[in-house]
Amino acid sequence: MLFNLLLNLVDAHCHLNFDEFNLDRSQVIYRARQNGIKRIINPGIDIETSKTALKCSVDYEQVFAAVGVHPNRALSWTGNSLQEITKLADEEKVVAIGEIGLDYYRNSAPRELQRSIFIQQLELAANLGLPVIIHNREAHEDILKILQNWHKGLVEGGEILASHPGELHSFFGTLEFAQEIIMLNFKLGITGSITFRNSQALQSVIRCLPIESMLVETDAPYLSPHPFRGKRNEPANVRIVAEKVAAMKGISVDQVAKSTTEEANKLFKWRDIH
Secondary structure (H helix, E strand, C coil), X not given: CCCCCCCCEEECCECCCCHHHCCCHHHHHHHXXXXXXXXXXXXXXXXXXXXXXXXXXXXXXXXXXXXXXXHHHHHHCCCCHHHHHHHHHCCCCEEEEXXXXXXXXXXXXXXXHHHHHHHHHHHHHHHHCCCXXXXXXXXXXXXHHHHHHHHHHHHHCCCHHHHCCEEECCCCCCHHHHHHHHXXXXXXXXXXXXXXXXXXXXXXXXXXXXXXXEEECCCECCCCCXXXXXXXXXXXXXXXXXXXXXXXXXXCHHHHHHHHHHHHHHHHCCCCCC
């Protein structure tokens, strides 16, 4: 059964350019449209995937790109990387700098290098007036400290970006951490992980947060929601995330779609879709 086509959903984080979609990318995007997903953000994780994310956005009208270097790809950073990201960010369908941040779980690169690259890309985003898409895994304290300093600079500089600076992708953390992030005007990306049976702690946090603080996303091809866990995820499944948020908050799916899409429109500077 098709989802309500009158709903206007945004998948705020999806890697459509990854190899997992090579055989049926067009069909995946068609299914997304059929399920009410009107726009999709496709972030890069290094220079090459930022280029393919941009190509995907050019090939498909409803796809938009973010460009940047992920902390797990920090060792790919060179003296030219910032210049290359800057050039890519000038393209019309690039709406954010990302996926950037810190990952102290995998530790694929020294933490000092991760922090250096993260801060450089935040500074670039400020210079370009583009929001950021943040990856955070077991680095809450450093993420918060760095974002607080960065946001303070935006406010002191009178930058418009301070009101809508970015999204903390695939949010996981305490209520206190979420509230600190929201105080910086960041949005929290909610994924299919909220449907997992072992996600009671995350669900408790989400219930306490205002719907206006949230975006919905898939992180496809990863984090497939129940009952598709273990299978390839895709943007059409963002409807399941929206349904779960609605059930947890005691509101309608229409309200979730309206709020999360309005917030995405503000963040990525889009006009609404009717």
